[in-house]
Amino acid sequence: MVLSSSKSIRKFSQQFIAVESSDGSRFASVNLDAGLASQLITIKVLERLRLGFGDLYTEENVAISGIHTHAGPGGYLQYMLYSVTSLGFVQQSFDAVVNAVEQSIVQAHNNLKPGDVNNAGINRSPSAYLLNLPDKRARYTTNVNTQMTLPKFIDTMSGKGIGAFNWFPTHGTSMNRDTLLISGDNKGAAMRFFEDWFASTVDGKSVNGSDTRTRY
Template identity: 35%
Template sequence: MYLPYLADLQALPSSCTDVLLACLAMLQRGLLCLTAFLATSSSFIRGNNVVVGAEAQYLLGLGIGDITGPVVETNMMGYANLPQTDTGLHMRQRSRAWIIADAANSSRRVVFINADIAMGDTGIRRSIVANLSSLYPGLYTTANIALSSTHQHSGVGGYLEDLLPQLTSLGYVRQTADAIVAGTVLAVQRAHDSLALGRLRVGNTTVVGANLNRSPSAYLANPEEERRRYGGDQDGELSLLRFEDEGGNARGFLSFFPVHGTSLYENNTLVSGDNKGMAAYLYE
């Protein structure tokens, strides 16, 4: 199966808004690729507390890499607050990689990367792809690598290429960018080395009281008939993809839940993975 390119490097955005939109579009395309890859042999059922297993086996790989760079005297990323300079470490930053490959033809594969950073970046992604393409010629390319982030607001800045994020993070910090690239490449290497036969299971449920609507008053501007379709003003659905070994034991999870990475406020000066980073850390 041919996977489309996740990013068009000849049409890079020039503004911060365009960067955000491009990151969201890239993530959407990556998830579509992952869904299309799985849909050939698995069923997806919407609803609460539903778990569905894939009929076919895959080659599955999982890996974690440390992407922590400088944690003092660099500006932080998320709140665009110029005085917010980090003074230490609350918890280390990590990249997590999942590889799903066709057991019958292992060259058919997709890599999904989720990093403890505020948002992905085209420059970071290019460097990751270049390193992986060098290590595994023809195997990992722009066509099958999706880079996402937890969107925490308590990490370091200085790794984004566009001007506006560089202004709010007081410039480009190569040590930070290099740490993100090196740790992410290591995560994919570890996932690659751990490839083994296994199965996938997907499920979803509703989690109540774990997130908030950022603007309840704005939500009320939606048509009443539309609001009646939902039980509240926020999305509480949690979806989880479970990676199992041949014996049915869990090797790891990939979860999606709509909560903003702002449990730590802009008065925080310790580098942290915030709520999603903590959730992953506690599981691991």
């Protein structure tokens, strides 16, 4: 059976920017609801970003990919073979894709939020830490690591989040030696709190309903 519809499905440009520090290295990843990206799109997007951000975003830290849909707009690629079905290059398609990618990165840049986890742990021996050489301690603003890595997993069929891996530099010794209870300690508590929070959201999405995708 063949299904048809008079309405098109809206396509998106989805973006993510990971930043080491406010002035440190960064990586921008953009995923298009399109057949694929191209060198020409990357060149044009970087030209526009350079006007607003200088050399902050370059070919070395910006990746643009496509989901390989065969039902997207055509004519936006610079290669003749890929433009045959659209009877040549289509400026309108190209501009729509480039605008979406540019807006995606600008939106993500303007919505960057700190990823530090402050006040979540203490140094087990501040006096021992102070025995490090001054130039070593000068590299850090605190005596504990406040950085956290958290990749998440999405069910690609339903679009729902299904879980996450987390590496947080804290020792599981919140329960002292006098406790008689079996416990997963702070890591186990964090996992339980996260799962309870996840179960209370709508399809694993924040209840505020925010949408950071850029439509085109």
